[in-house]
Amino acid sequence: MNKRKRQIIQAARQLFLDKGYNDTSIIDIISSANVSKGTFYNHFTSKTQCLIAILDETREEIISTRLEVALNTNPNDINVLLKQMALIAYVHRKRNLMQIFEAVSGDKDPELKQVLEKHLINEIEWLASRLVDIYGEEIRKFSYECAVQAIAMMQNTFRVIAMVTKQLATPEDVVKNVLNHVEGILIHLKKTNSILITSELFQALHQKAEETQITKSILLQQLHGFTEKLTADDPESGVEYAKYLLNELQTKDEKTYILEAVLPAFKNAFKDTSHEAEANEISVSLWRYLQIKNEEKNNNSLI
Amino acid sequence: MNKRKRQIIQAARQLFLDKGYNDTSIIDIISSANVSKGTFYNHFTSKTQCLIAILDETREEIISTRLEVALNTNPNDINVLLKQMALIAYVHRKRNLMQIFEAVSGDKDPELKQVLEKHLINEIEWLASRLVDIYGEEIRKFSYECAVQAIAMMQNTFRVIAMVTKQLATPEDVVKNVLNHVEGILIHLKKTNSILITSELFQALHQKAEETQITKSILLQQLHGFTEKLTADDPESGVEYAKYLLNELQTKDEKTYILEAVLPAFKNAFKDTSHEAEANEISVSLWRYLQIKNEEKNNNSLI
DNA sequence: TTTCAAATTATACTTGCGGTATAATATTCT
DNA sequence: AGAATATTATACCGCAAGTATAATTTGAAA
Incomplete structure (x- = not known):
């Protein structure tokens, strides 16, 4: 990646972190990056595209750290999953992403929306497969349902706790709590067998979202x-x-x-x-x- | 409420519904309501205030219908709760509120943020008390935890299903599914007893958020x-x-x-x-x- | 080192937005 | 009828995103 582009991204990320996305103007970014407006629009076609680049970078950070955590460990060790899940929260917090997601997730840009959706789907698929690692093949049919609900519970727990108290919850506590709920849901599902979100729903997408071949x-x-x-x-x-x-x-x-x-x-x-x-x-x-x-x-x- | 104000709210709501909040300008609203800019700013100090009025109205619709559903029924009938919960989704869908919430929940206006938070807290408290109605006093200590997670699961299920398929889920199916999960969580909680979100957390707020006395x-x-x-x-x-x-x-x-x-x-x-x-x-x-x-x-x- | 294309800059511009100001006109209440 | 209030039309401000362009710098190939 280009040197200028990096410069801009870095400045933009810092500003978004400090002042929030909506309150950061292009002028702010370029003057902080010591770059002219023309250059900015040479690298990004819009402010949104700049944000997307930051989001993608952050995602890369999460994935690589997640792989690192799993190195030389047993895939069915629930504590590894716990660490991995807490990671998302840690990185998001470090990058102050929560407020950006909230400030942004509107109808602004269809492409941005698409990027966010792609990230969410990746997250769901990853967690679904990890749940199978932990709880065994027999829960595969419930894995997507549980992954979706686990992510929902995590996000919302953070939100509500921040809302109701003035301090933040520690990611580990939240993840532990959510995984405990997932266990309860799984035990119950083995009896009732009724789910809405099946793996088949995701199968269709997965084919399109083919990742670029690595050579x-x-x-x-x-x-x-x-x-x-x-x-x-x-x-x-x-x-x-x-x-x-x-x-x-x-x-x-x-x-x-x-x-x-x-x-x-x-x-x-x-x-x-x-x-x-x-x-x-x-x-x-x-x-x-x-x-x-x-x-x-x-x-x-x-x- | 004033005739003009109603006129404006009605026009604004329709426009928000058709084009989304961000893509609707004040000019759009006033020309659709056949009203001048001055009049608009006589009734609302900003675009945000106008949105808040719409949100409050919608909330009133939900609450009144919810009370209506419960008329002459047994409070511990789970089917009543099911209908009541589905209601939120129906009204939100009718008013196309989901996209508005998404488009809006940013850092824009602290007052708007506060209004949305208040609504969410009301929702949590209502659901928590209804869960006690249904599952009995012994789950009171888990009621807030479960209410929060249930709301999270509902919202996210709608989102994911809309994302992955092209059609919408029926509220009843989603609510049934979520209530089933809540049951699983409750059963498990009776054994593990570990929660993060206690009713005490909400106690403090409740005192402040006193509703205006009705005489x-x-x-x-x-x-x-x-x-x-x-x-x-x-x-x-x-x-x-x-x-x-x-x-x-x-x-x-x-x-x-x-x-x-x-x-x-x-x-x-x-x-x-x-x-x-x-x-x-x-x-x-x-x-x-x-x-x-x-x-x-x-x-x-x-x- | 020269040359030439590509990247970068400064600057001025357009468009559209939310919101303010104000003087003239219409409506409502007493 | 007359005063207070609401409404209107219109012009204006400040700010932001994004465009346009001519001049300058950079950097790599010849």
């Missing part, structure tokens, strides 16, 4: 571009990690497990630097790539 | 003003009901049960007329008044 060459290109930009000002460890990842990927038979192990360190090395977002982006791509590789390996060994 | 004189005034406005164009039955209510109220010992019985007919007589909103308003006040009266009676008979 090794794209990955290499991304990583190459990234390392090029690094200077002596950047953390030494980060530079070393990046170069290692690049080299290892270029070999024919990458050591996937080593790569996977190095990834969190790579990601964390750039935390709170200007490269944080791009490091997250790369992490997510690489993680996806490694996942595919590992699946291939397993399939081959089965043959 | 007979205010009621009479309201009703008198209303009957004055009625003409031959208005439904004959409605006029008769209104006059009866007024006369009966003026006697020293009103026949409260008869009044209660007539109220739904009165309300329905003005459905889809220009007096609908005001009739709802009066119904709610009168219902509240009768409720207080009846409580007094019961207390006296106990002595």
Whole structure:
């Protein structure tokens, strides 16, 4: 991603965080980013598009951290799920996203609406599959129903608690509470068997929302571009990690497990630097790539 | 309420419904209401205030219909609760309020935010007490937790279903589904006993949000003003009901049960007329008044 | 190093909004 | 009838998003 674009996004995010989305004008953004109006509109066709970029970045941060949390853990460990779910709240809070979502979710821009919907659907699908991890195959038919309701309960609990008291709830408490409810719902559903939201409803969408294929060459290109930009000002460890990842990927038979192990360190090395977002982006791509590789390996060994 | 104000509200509501809140300008409203800008700002200090008036009206419609549904029924009949809960969805859909809520709930106006919060809190408190009606005193300690989660699930289910399919869910199905979940949660809570949202959290608020006292004189005034406005164009039955209510109220010992019985007919007589909103308003006040009266009676008979 | 296209800048402009101000006119109440 | 009040038309303000454009800077290839 372009240097200017980063500059603008960073300034905009800070301003949205400080003053809220609606109270931040384009002028505010460009003067804070030391950039002219023309440049802004070179990179974003509208204020909304700028917001979408920020939202996507944040989403990347959540996904990569979520993958990191799950590293070397048992998928059916409920405490891992707990941490992962609390993560969303933590990142949203850090980025002050709640107010942005609220300030924005109107009819303003159909594209923005679509982006938000896509994020929500991803969230639901992820949680549904994690619930199956935890509670076993037998609850698969209830997984979407439960995922939807769990997300609803989480969001609303935060909202109501903030409304009624003056302090915020800790994400862990809220998640624990919600997961407890989900358990109750699941036990009851095994008896009554009546749900509204089936996995079939989501099947149709999923086909359209196909994710862009990740290929090794794209990955290499991304990583190459990234390392090029690094200077002596950047953390030494980060530079070393990046170069290692690049080299290892270029070999024919990458050591996937080593790569996977190095990834969190790579990601964390750039935390709170200007490269944080791009490091997250790369992490997510690489993680996806490694996942595919590992699946291939397993399939081959089965043959 | 003033004739002009009604005119404006009606036009605004239709426009919000057709084009959404953000896409409706003041100019749109006043030209549709055949009113000048000055008049608009005579009655509302801002666009937001106009929206608040509409929201309050809608709320009145919900409350009065909800009371009507409960007439002569057993408070612990779960089917009554089901109907009452579905009502919210029906009215919101009829008024197309969902999109307005979404388009609006931002940081725009602190007063608007407050109004929306007040409505939500009222809703929670009402549902919490109804859940106690149904599931008995022993679940009182869980009632607020469950009410909050039930509302969350309802809202989100509608949203997700609208998102994933192209058609809307029927309110009854959604409510049934949600109440089923609530049952599951309740059963589980009896074992685990762990909740986040306690009734104490709401106690503090409730004291502040005291509703305006209803007195007979205010009621009479309201009703008198209303009957004055009625003409031959208005439904004959409605006029008769209104006059009866007024006369009966003026006697020293009103026949409260008869009044209660007539109220739904009165309300329905003005459905889809220009007096609908005001009739709802009066119904709610009168219902509240009768409720207080009846409580007094019961207390006296106990002595 | 020169050259040339692309990115960036400063600046002025358009459009549309919410809201104010005001003087003239109409309505209502007593 | 006369005074108070409501309504109207109209012009105006400030601000924001977004467009247009000519001049300047940047940066990479030749």
